[in-house]
Amino acid sequence: MTTRSIxxxxxxxxxxxxxxxxxxxxxxxxxxxxxxxxxxxxTPDWERASAAAVHDQVxxxxxxxxxxxxxxTRAQKGRFVALCWIGQIYKHIPDPKPAYVADWxxxxxxxxxxxxxxxxxxxxxx
Numbered sequence: 001m002t003t004r005s006i007x008x009x010x011x012x013x014x015x016x017x018x019x020x021x022x023x024x025x026x027x028x029x030x031x032x033x034x035x036x037x038x039x040x041x042x043t044p045d046w047e048r049a050s051a052a053a054v055h056d057q058v059x060x061x062x063x064x065x066x067x068x069x070x071x072x073t074r075a076q077k078g079r080f081v082a083l084c085w086i087g088q089i090y091k092h093i094p095d096p097k098p099a100y101v102a103d104w105x106x107x108x109x110x111x112x113x114x115x116x117x118x119x120x121x122x123x124x125x126x
Contacts, residue, residue, distance in 0.1 A: 012059070013052030014040050019121040020051070023114025050088035057084045058122045069123055077123070078116035079104045085115075 017040050024036045040048070058081060062069045069077070086101045093100065104112065 010052065012055040013048050015122065015125070016051040016055040016118060017043060017048075019118040020114060022121075023117040024110070026117070027110035027113045029110060046092040050085065050092060053088055054081060054084040054118075055122055058119055059125075062123050062126055067123075067126055069119075074116040074120075075104075075112070077119035078112050078114075081115040081119050082107060082112075 021037050024032045028036065043051075061080065072080075082104050089096050089100050107115075
């Protein structure tokens with residue numbers, strides 16, 4: 001039997017996670033669920049790997065666009081992050097809850113704003 005190991009992500013995943021937590025604290029109405037603001041060191045391995053992967057996808061998009069992603073709307077930036085995250089959910093969770101893979105228009109405003117902030121944060125590191 002072959003086992004697949006997850007290479008624990010590096011600081012790119014932490015950058016993503018810190019931007020997520022900042023957005024949740026800024027936009028979430030009321031008290032966020034503990035899992036939404038779990039520190040990096042306590043985040044499950046699959047979420048760490050996913051955070052790093054999405055960070056890298058956003059970064060590659062910004063670089064491949066020669067920084068012209070600054071012309072995208074916040075909604076376009078947030079949609080990109082959300083779609084990349086959905087890909088990671090399907091990669092790591094065989095039968096995810098519908099809320100985990102909800103389309104952009106079905107996401108709550110706080111999550112849309114957080115995803116847009118994540119993109120803009122990664123974009124600013126260029």
